Amino acid sequence: MRPNPPTTEWDGMIKELLEQRADLAIADLTITFDREQVVDFTMPFMNLGISVLYRKPVKQPPNLFSFLSPLSLDVWIYMATAYLGVSVLLFILARFTPYEWENPHPCQSDPPFLENSFTLLNSLWFTIGSLMQQGCDIAPKAVSTRMVAGMWWFFTLIMISSYTANLAAFLTVERMDSPIESAEDLAKQTKIKYGALRGGSTAAFFRDSNFSTYQRMWSFMESTRPSVFTASNIEGVERVVKGKGSYAFLMESTSIEYVIERNCELTQVGGMLDSKGYGIAMPPNSPFRTAISGAVLKLQEEGKLHILKTRWWKEKRGGGSCRDETSKSSSTANELGLANVGGVFVVLMGGMGVACVIAVCEFVWKSRKVAVEERKQQLY
Template structure:
């Protein structure tokens, strides 16, 4: 009924006004009927079959009579429906009832089709069974005049949310929603903490509503049950009107988008692989050989022998490598060549070790060979030195898998996901051959490779000792690897998806929640919250600190890293000692077997008159600038000396 602009008396309730007008109309019709004819009063029984003879006449008079009552003009059509009704459309806001339109209908009751999309809205109130009211569109000449702009509608929704308490459905999942770690007894929303708890708190502060967190009854995200033909989890609670919003690690999927409404994403992510870090291999004793492969070492040894042999041949072939072994003798019978096979080997190994030698080529051909060999050794030694530093100081850990393709190509390492989740749905509906093959493999495994939660999958990876990989959202993997240093993410994201806040279909709050999420994103609050719960709270940043400490200084080299060098040194020293003994025994035996060859003795020195005045035991020996012949004995060399020196 129309609301009076001002009235000194209190406004009666609608039921009282309608009852008063009904009695007033009945009395008026009965009075008109009594004036038109004589009315006989006949007692009747409610259970009897006898009716009042004036009953139909009274009903007709009630249809014809018009009365101005508390609810306006009262008149009915021939079918008994009230006509020419004028009603005020009111809306409840924080200040109370507010008139927002007027309803007027001429003729009988009518329910037209819903309105087309337009910036202005016209509605009429239809009255189904109480207490429900529905809004319908009518033409501009009749019906409800209910015109409001979009901003006015949104403002009305915001005002309707003021101090209103919404039910927020969620599930326990780190770090989105977790039970608060405290020894005190907590109640209500104080029992929970996490990224989503802080996010919904920030949104409620912007919009201005209250909320109550409620865990989903079955602790599921939301999956459509084909047998029961209904949704479970948080999606099911929205559809069953048990919650107004659902928040958590809830992925926006095609099926869920058709069942409920989602806000704009508050986090973007993708499916990735959680795997155990490979164990560090103990350092090899001969790790100094690791910078070059076995093939390279063999090629270098072959090149060394080949260059030495070529240098020996060219030195023998070139006349410029032959020289006079005795400079004092101007007409020597024999010429000497310094580049014997052993000297060539020594020259090449000296160049390879960057140490040089006392032999230098004289001919152009041998100098070309030496220059090319020096260039070769320069490149190889530089490459070896640069790579050696990396091999000795950087810990190398090889993983058996590097991507999803590596998982699909093998059967030794098992892999799975959370059954019924968005990751499982991705593999089950994928048309990529690799992912189809992976899904078939997971379905065929017994015992099952699926888990009931991400936490169960993480524990299975830890206990699997490299024999199990778990596929889940990359954001959750990032959270886990910040706290469990034995786990790592393998490969990049397999797809692209997002988390969003779910609302019942057609919810009027979607636009406001979208605006609040966008505002938090522009303010950088989403980044701050992620850093807080990923890298700071609940042991976050542990593995990152370990990596920064290890990368701040070079790894110390232990005996296991360079022990092989000491082994080579000891082996070389032992070999040199053995060779020296062999040389001494061989030379002594050779001189002993020569006729009269007893070596240099003190008596022979006295016979030659070579003992000097420098004291007892001091011998002045001749030294010639040229090299002696290999078949020439020590006594012959002394006899042909050019000058003497103390020995």
């Protein structure tokens, strides 16, 4: 349905019309400038554009430490820094203010020394207890230290609430990893091959485009070997399916919509690259053009064309099967497996192990200290 390159002859349905062997050509026949020069078209009965057909993105396997995903690495680093900074500030202010020093012996009015509950370790323990919303057995008494504690509690309230709100989504929603999101992404890489129907309007669009991105894509398609062009749309769809993510097919959006309603492995990537329409072709100066254009306009105004498209795209001949699968999967809550929350168990076991090591070190240190003191007592 295009002029053969060496000559100005047409083939396919356009040739049938030019040779007066047909009165009408009704198909997914795109209205183009070249075709409009040799045949007449009715007004478009369906609007469309060029888009990308590609395999659906692969589901990412659950991450062992998915519970860390609700917050970015920067936020985790800032939180750790804030925790240490607030703990040190609380320790310094508690040392500076006189209202945090207490009499260890209330019965003595003039004790030889005073005690301060907010040692560095206790300050660290107080702030981590607040962060984990567990509280602590010590509390600030001075206004300055209470101000630090109040601001820290406000900070932890917001952060914990934000973390909890995002945690469920990150643990239950399946992540998709798609290497391309648009035709521009295709043009920027060479790993994924892409092509179109040989001699069709889609190929002509890239061939005649003045846009640098589409010119680069056309040069890539022409130079790639083996050829990325196909003899039919069906062949292009099969190459996408068999390519396992290594091939994308550029075709008209209406055809893509029809395919992805029946093949759940495929999807449309990005939006439309242009805007055009399907029309009914007739020989030049056909007497039927005005009447058929009026009928098409009436069907559009009454919404009957939309009803017909919905029926044959999404209901008949296997249409809607992928939509049914999507609704079933979305209505079923995903249970959490060990792969989703296993990192929490790892952290728990790691913490228990570190606690045991610290306990052994404390025991050894205290034993050596007691042994040294007993040796000194024996000497004196």
